[in-house]
Amino acid sequence: MLYQLPSYINVLFIVIALVTLLLFLKATNYSKVVIIVLATWICIQLLLCLTGFYTYTNTTPPRFILLILPPIFLILILFYTVNGKLFIDTLNIELLTLIHCIRIIVEIVLVWLYIYKTIPVEMTLEGRNFDILSGITAPFIFYFGFIKNKISKPFIIGWNIICFGLLLNVVLNSILSSPLLFQKFGFNQPNIAILYFPFALLPSLIVPIIFFSHLVVIKRLLKK
Numbered sequence: 001m002l003y004q005l006p007s008y009i010n011v012l013f014i015v016i017a018l019v020t021l022l023l024f025l026k027a028t029n030y031s032k033v034v035i036i037v038l039a040t041w042i043c044i045q046l047l048l049c050l051t052g053f054y055t056y057t058n059t060t061p062p063r064f065i066l067l068i069l070p071p072i073f074l075i076l077i078l079f080y081t082v083n084g085k086l087f088i089d090t091l092n093i094e095l096l097t098l099i100h101c102i103r104i105i106v107e108i109v110l111v112w113l114y115i116y117k118t119i120p121v122e123m124t125l126e127g128r129n130f131d132i133l134s135g136i137t138a139p140f141i142f143y144f145g146f147i148k149n150k151i152s153k154p155f156i157i158g159w160n161i162i163c164f165g166l167l168l169n170v171v172l173n174s175i176l177s178s179p180l181l182f183q184k185f186g187f188n189q190p191n192i193a194i195l196y197f198p199f200a201l202l203p204s205l206i207v208p209i210i211f212f213s214h215l216v217v218i219k220r221l222l223k224k
Helices: 007-027 032-050 065-080 082-088 093-115 132-147 153-176 201-223
Strands: none
Touching: 007 032, 007 093, 007 201, 032 065, 032 201, 065 082, 065 201, 082 201, 093 132, 093 153, 093 201, 132 153, 153 201
16 A cells, blocks of 8 residues: 555545445346456455555566456457357446446545645646546436436447546556656656555556446447
8 A cells, every 4th residue: 555645545445446346246246257256356456566566667568567458358358259248238237337426536536646646637637637527427327318218328328438538548647657668747746556555456447347337338228
């Protein structure tokens, strides 16, 4: 953990990760396979962070990729295999829409991390991060789109595409401001938070779940 941070920031982020995880597991109907995979993945990230594995940033290739490549690889497997497609068809897309509300709290934590000089301003509301709009609009899409059926499928698909783009923007800013060999900005205050637990769960768990949720909803609505 980043011990120079107030404990409430670490605790709140752990709560965010747990809420995201529980909502996702509920959307999978508490699949035992998913529980085992995600629990194992979280334990691996915890152990790597405790050893300071990600703080060595001058390696080639960068160790940072172990935070993001395995989830990307798993998502590709789910979308391009028969069993993966069957699994996607069982997911609750209403919950996968509601899960985006968590992005509001994530943005608040990012502002605190900026204040305590562990991420650059570009990753916050004051910079290039507009992802809070996804969190604010998510409950309306959930309620009027799925509960009341007042919003058309094309509109919901469009909302998912836009919010996917907003998150992709944050991810790119996060990577390019990290203290890696290809860092492009944030040199005075780089993105070091994600090199430590629990914030390493942002790129390794929360963001992949959010990305996956958008892709699943888009796929399912297009299929219908």
